[in-house]
Amino acid sequence: MKTGLRTCTCGELRAKDIGRNVTLCGWVQTTRIYPKFIFIDLRDRYGITQIACHQEKNAQAFEIAHKLGREYVLQVQGTVIERENKNPKNPTGEIEILPDFITILNTSQVPPFLIEEETDGSEELRLQYRYLDLRRKPMLKNIITRAAVVRTVRQYLDNLGFLEIETPNLIKTTPEGARDFIVPSRLHPGQFYALPQSPQLLKQTLMVGGIDRYYQICKCFRDEDFRGDRQPEFTQIDCEMAFVEQEDILQTFEGMIKTVFKEILHVELPPLPRLSYQEAIEKYGTDKPDLRFDIPIIEINSTVQGMQFPVFEQALAQKYLIAAICAPTCAQFSRKQLDKLSDMVKAPHRGCKGLVYLQYLEENNIKSSADKFLTDENKKAILKAVGAKVGDLVLIIADTASKVRKALGDLRLEVAKMQNLIPANTWSILYIVDFPLFEKDEPTGKLVSAHHPFVMPNPEDWKYLESEPEKVRALCYDMVINGNEIMSGSIRIHRPDIQRKIFDYLGLSSEEIEKKFGFLLKAFSYGAPPHGGCAFGLDRLVMLLVGAETIRDVIAFPKNSAGRDTMLDAPSFVENEFLEELGIAIKKTV
Ligand code: ASP
Numbered sequence: 001m002k003t004g005l006r007t008c009t010c011g012e013l014r015a016k017d018i019g020r021n022v023t024l025c026g027w028v029q030t031t032r033i034y035p036k037f038i039f040i041d042l043r044d045r046y047g048i049t050q051i052a053c054h055q056e057k058n059a060q061a062f063e064i065a066h067k068l069g070r071e072y073v074l075q076v077q078g079t080v081i082e083r084e085n086k087n088p089k090n091p092t093g094e095i096e097i098l099p100d101f102i103t104i105l106n107t108s109q110v111p112p113f114l115i116e117e118e119t120d121g122s123e124e125l126r127l128q129y130r131y132l133d134l135r136r137k138p139m140l141k142n143i144i145t146r147a148a149v150v151r152t153v154r155q156y157l158d159n160l161g162f163l164e165i166e167t168p169n170l171i172k173t174t175p176e177g178a179r180d181f182i183v184p185s186r187l188h189p190g191q192f193y194a195l196p197q198s199p200q201l202l203k204q205t206l207m208v209g210g211i212d213r214y215y216q217i218c219k220c221f222r223d224e225d226f227r228g229d230r231q232p233e234f235t236q237i238d239c240e241m242a243f244v245e246q247e248d249i250l251q252t253f254e255g256m257i258k259t260v261f262k263e264i265l266h267v268e269l270p271p272l273p274r275l276s277y278q279e280a281i282e283k284y285g286t287d288k289p290d291l292r293f294d295i296p297i298i299e300i301n302s303t304v305q306g307m308q309f310p311v312f313e314q315a316l317a318q319k320y321l322i323a324a325i326c327a328p329t330c331a332q333f334s335r336k337q338l339d340k341l342s343d344m345v346k347a348p349h350r351g352c353k354g355l356v357y358l359q360y361l362e363e364n365n366i367k368s369s370a371d372k373f374l375t376d377e378n379k380k381a382i383l384k385a386v387g388a389k390v391g392d393l394v395l396i397i398a399d400t401a402s403k404v405r406k407a408l409g410d411l412r413l414e415v416a417k418m419q420n421l422i423p424a425n426t427w428s429i430l431y432i433v434d435f436p437l438f439e440k441d442e443p444t445g446k447l448v449s450a451h452h453p454f455v456m457p458n459p460e461d462w463k464y465l466e467s468e469p470e471k472v473r474a475l476c477y478d479m480v481i482n483g484n485e486i487m488s489g490s491i492r493i494h495r496p497d498i499q500r501k502i503f504d505y506l507g508l509s510s511e512e513i514e515k516k517f518g519f520l521l522k523a524f525s526y527g528a529p530p531h532g533g534c535a536f537g538l539d540r541l542v543m544l545l546v547g548a549e550t551i552r553d554v555i556a557f558p559k560n561s562a563g564r565d566t567m568l569d570a571p572s573f574v575e576n577e578f579l580e581e582l583g584i585a586i587k588k589t590v
Helices: 059-066 123-128 137-159 200-208 246-265 277-284 310-317 335-346 376-386 401-418 459-464 496-505 510-524 538-546 576-581
Strands: 021-033 037-044 047-054 073-082 095-106 182-184 192-194 213-221 233-242 274-276 321-327 356-362 365-368 393-399 429-433 438-440 447-449 476-481 484-491 531-537
Touching: 021 047, 021 059, 021 095, 037 059, 037 073, 047 059, 047 073, 059 095, 137 213, 137 246, 137 538, 200 213, 200 233, 200 510, 200 531, 233 246, 233 538, 246 429, 246 476, 246 484, 246 531, 246 538, 274 277, 277 401, 277 429, 310 321, 310 393, 321 376, 321 401, 335 401, 356 376, 365 376, 376 393, 393 401, 476 531, 484 538, 496 510, 531 538
Parallel strands: 047 095, 274 429
Antiparallel strands: 021 037, 021 073, 037 047, 073 095, 182 192, 213 233, 233 531, 321 393, 356 365, 356 393, 429 476, 438 447, 476 484, 484 531
């Protein structure tokens, strides 16, 4: 790390360097002032080195050290000496620098929060002063890991003959289910580019171009409402391969994730299990199940038949699903905790009418919210059906299948969190396959693509395309890590006639098809090879690898949860003249 200004970094000197004359540069972490000594902790990206300024040994350094404030930038020239009070916690803790000369390279205002592992700064403040936040070790560690993940991915894919190719950002709409960010064109007034929601169409076009293995670590832009931990721009590891079957892609990217885990965490992953979409939904209520804990959803329709409990009777009459989860060690939940779970399932987005519970307190003491209706025998039959043990809590919902599954899927996660049932440092990594090709858009009842419209229907299900399109499975797959969708992909349609048909099913008019995807269909008409691919969410992957709580902590300059960059103050208003130049001025009304 030798440069014109420094010979060493603040993280590299050890006992073996004692006696060396060195020059270090860095920021003042702290100064500790005693009558005859001043100790400075000097920090850079690589570590912290103690500088021991001795009044008698070097008056110049001692005098300068008196003037220092936090985050001043220094150049320190001196000798590496053995430290009297060694600090085994710091890799440089055996030595210190006896300075000959200290130069203040720059002063600093007092930083608005502590630049230490644990900071007193709120996230808003940290984002506003991101350059200070990045000096903190946890942030730096995340950014370093991110770079290591990118490097590992590049090496892995390069070794397999993938070509890294940049696709443009000023393009036309890419349908990934979000709104486009659009960019006005000055040279073509009234016309707009769209920023890519993904390079989907371009990577497929690259396949037509004969590039049979492509990848790109690229920014994608999606103008979505602020829900959850999302960013309007995020990074994907985007990949595509030609002349492949689904199995080739699953194998290639299983290999990639294994390599990343090995390189970054030194964890050897076992072969990734695969679960069909149907199984995942039935057993875990979600297509991104977290299998670090074993709480499946169990259907109990046949078990509760004949029980004189109106909720069950009505549900059976309506052919609803009655299902349960067994929450281990939760029998003693308080009224308040049970009410919380009950309120959860009744929340408008889950829309269930209520929750029935059984607390298996002792062998012959089973308390239930339906005590009035259920006999002991009834309760025992349910406990048996779900495999409950003394100390467990059984939560039951009766409603339409989709509501029951969604609510129980959420409940299994909630109780796992409440009871700390998710073991630390374990990984649940699996593939979900056999997604449906279409889904019904709830408000309009129209068919929409479950993923995007370029996904190949499973040839085994083509027969249902006309009659029961919702039954058609897609050659589509996700990789799920600890309950997070981390990768998504599919085999694509490469024949223009099939692609046109799918657009048709989706209700696109011929004009729309021509306008939006004419170029793709045209490209496909020139010998498109069979192809498929996937994209990983890099931010989320790194977040999981470093154990961060939010993707903002693994992005150098993220937007805040309201989509603002508070450091740059963006988005911001622009002058009307500028808008005029772009042909989009806001007309002033008199
Ligand atoms: N373009 C897709 C996405 O962004 C990924 C893929 O199908 O390759 O989700």
